[in-house]
Amino acid sequence: MTRVLVVDDEPQLVRALEINLKARHHEVDSAPDGTRALLAAAARRPDVVLLDLGLPDMDGIEVIRRLRGWSRVPILVVSARHSSDEKVEALDAGADDYITKPFSMDELLARLRACSRRTWAAKGTASEEVVVETEEFTIDLLAKKAERRGQEIRLTPTEWHLLEVLIRNRGRLVTQRGLLQEVWGAGYSSQTNYLRVYMAQLRRKLEPDPSHPRYLVTTPGMGYRFDT
Numbered sequence: 001m002t003r004v005l006v007v008d009d010e011p012q013l014v015r016a017l018e019i020n021l022k023a024r025h026h027e028v029d030s031a032p033d034g035t036r037a038l039l040a041a042a043a044r045r046p047d048v049v050l051l052d053l054g055l056p057d058m059d060g061i062e063v064i065r066r067l068r069g070w071s072r073v074p075i076l077v078v079s080a081r082h083s084s085d086e087k088v089e090a091l092d093a094g095a096d097d098y099i100t101k102p103f104s105m106d107e108l109l110a111r112l113r114a115c116s117r118r119t120w121a122a123k124g125t126a127s128e129e130v131v132v133e134t135e136e137f138t139i140d141l142l143a144k145k146a147e148r149r150g151q152e153i154r155l156t157p158t159e160w161h162l163l164e165v166l167i168r169n170r171g172r173l174v175t176q177r178g179l180l181q182e183v184w185g186a187g188y189s190s191q192t193n194y195l196r197v198y199m200a201q202l203r204r205k206l207e208p209d210p211s212h213p214r215y216l217v218t219t220p221g222m223g224y225r226f227d228t
Contacts, residue, residue, distance in 0.1 A: 003027040004112070005046035007037040007063065008078070009056055017050065020105050034058040038066055046073055048115055050108075053079040053090065061093050068094035074115035078108065084221055091175045091223070114171075132167055134215060134228050137206050139167065146206070153205050158183065162198055166216065166226035175223040199224060 006017050009032045018028045029044050031037035034055045041049065049067070053060030064075055077090045077098040087098045096115050099108055130142040137148040141164055146153040155163065161183045166174060176195055180188045188194065199218075203210035217225045 002047045003029065003044065005037065005040055005044065005049045006030045007032075007034070007049060007055070007060075008052040009033060009054075010052075016105075017108075020109070024109065032056070034060070034063040034066075037063055041067060041071065041073065048112055049073055049075045050078050050112070051075055051095070053077060053081055053086075061089060064090060064093040064095055076108075076111055076115050078103070088175050088177065088222060091173060092178050096172055132170075132228070136208050136215070139163065141167065148206060155202075155205065159198060159202055159205075162195075163202060163226075166224060170226050170228065173219055173223050173225050179224065195224070 004021055004026050006014055006021075006028060007030070008014050008017075011032075014030050014032075018030065021028045029040050029046065031040045032055075034057050037049075037051070037055075040046075051060050051063060055063070060077065060079065064077075067073065067075065074097075075095045077087075077095045078101065079086075079090075079098070080101045081087075082100045090098055097111050099111055130140065132139040132141070137146060137153070139146050144155075144160055146155055162179065165179060165182050176192050177189045179195060180191060184191065184194060199216060200210070203213050203216050207213045207215060215227055217227050219225065
């Protein structure tokens with residue numbers, strides 16, 4: 001049974017989420033502000049956090065940052081803020097997904113399920129799976145070896161670093177800023193042309209159809225994702 005922590009200061013919305021989640025056999029805890037959310041997360045260890053950003057005592061971005069200091073629990077932001085910059089800020093802080101209010105309950109539940117699946121996949125990749133196999137290519141992260149249809153593919157150190165970050169976050173959107181800071185450093189957070197060049201190179205080497213990528217997927221204006 002999945003334990004969900006709902007963090008929102010709108011009692012009616014919290015009640016609606018509790019009813020719908022419990023009807024689908026989830027355990028539900030709730031918190032009306034960031035302070036109590038952090039205490040509940042530490043005490044109850046939720047499997048997923050549904051987090052509003054407009055909290056009365058602290059911004060939801062700060063809650064994400066504090067949670068990420070000690071937990072990898074999936075965080076699905078549920079917020080009325082809808083600009084791309086605000087979404088990117090939340091994702092850069094460590095959120096796994098973002099849905100804007102108002103939303104359909106079916107979409108929220110689908111995203112919640114996706115967050116849970118991606119987290120289990122990421123745990124497996126991070127802890128034990130160092131070899132990633134697809135229909136098109138095989139990546140051995142430990143040996144730094146890539147093969148496509150039995151032929152070894154040579155990747156540069158930068159290509160390896162970029163690919164490894166995406167694989168370690170399999171199924172999750174990694175923002176452009178996050179990738180640039182991780183691979184090139186903090187001073188390169190606006191150099192999106194670097195990503196375009198290196199992603200194009202990786203796609204040419206690994207994708208069956210680089211113009212229609214299946215594995216190295218772009219979310220326009222936001223970032224990239226590794227799918228299998």
